[in-house]
Amino acid sequence: MHVQSSLSAGEQSLWLPWPPSVNNLFSQGIVKGKVRRFPSPQYKKWRKAVGKELMAARLESYTEPVVLLLELTPRDARPRDADNYNKAIIDALVEATVLPGDDSRWVKSVTASWKNPDAKQSGVRITIQPARMELHKPAMMSAEQKTFARISRVSTYLVPASYKPSAAIKALVAKGYIEELPGLIPDAPQGFRVKP
Numbered sequence: 609m610h611v612q613s614s615l616s617a618g619e620q621s622l623w624l625p626w627p628p629s630v631n632n633l634f635s636q637g638i639v640k641g642k643v644r645r646f647p648s649p650q651y652k653k654w655r656k657a658v659g660k661e662l663m664a665a666r667l668e669s670y671t672e673p674v675v676l677l678l679e680l681t682p683r684d685a686r687p688r689d690a691d692n693y694n695k696a697i698i699d700a701l702v703e704a705t706v707l708p709g710d711d712s713r714w715v716k717s718v719t720a721s722w723k724n725p726d727a728k729q730s731g732v733r734i735t736i737q738p739a740r741m742e743l744h745k746p747a748m749m750s751a752e753q754k755t756f757a758r759i760s761r762v763s764t765y766l767v768p769a770s771y772k773p774s775a776a777i778k779a780l781v782a783k784g785y786i787e788e789l790p791g792l793i794p795d796a797p798q799g800f801r802v803k804p
Contacts, residue, residue, distance in 0.1 A: 618738040620667050620706075626683065626730040627696040628654055655700060662704035669705050673716045673739040681723040683730035690720035697734060706736070746783045751776040756785055759800055764789065766799040773797070 628650050635648045647655070680693060698715060701707045708714055716739040723733075748756060755776040759765040769791060773781075777800065780786045784803055791798035 619735065621733060621735040622665050623731055623733050624658055624661060627693045627732060629692040630695045631692060633696060651696065654696065658700045659704060662700060662706065667706045670707055673714055674707065675716055675737045675739050676718045677735040678718065678720040679723050679733040680720055681730055681732065682725050683727050685725045690722065693732065694718050694720060697732060745785065752779050756780055759786055760802050764799050764801050767797060769796045
């Protein structure tokens, strides 16, 4: 395991052994007359090894949404699906309390890419980055999208002093897509612009 510390603020990176494919994570068996699913021996072994490495790495826990970058280095050049390796890695990060959860509130995107095969050291470099704010802003409704498109076409959307903001403008301000430009008259905006 290698942990990198020379990263941007809030970003952490480490190397972990090659994960099992999602196709090999679970086995099925009959327990008390019912079909049950349980971790496969291969997955249990990998989780135990990776759990120790994650504890030794002493990664900081995240309390905000993240973006995961996975650089997969297989042991050989046989064709594989990159998305088959995400689950084991994300579940290990959650189990080690590096991530608070694996759902869309916490993991905003997972990007997997391939590196050249290496028979001596196959594995995955994981880089965890705090998600940019726009990745977890609430979605825009149809009227809000039209208003946002109109405002984003101009550098500043100016309004008269008597202007009463529409529901779409109020929603875009509340959701963090645009910001109000204060005017000379109290409580009367001069205009609006897209929030940087």
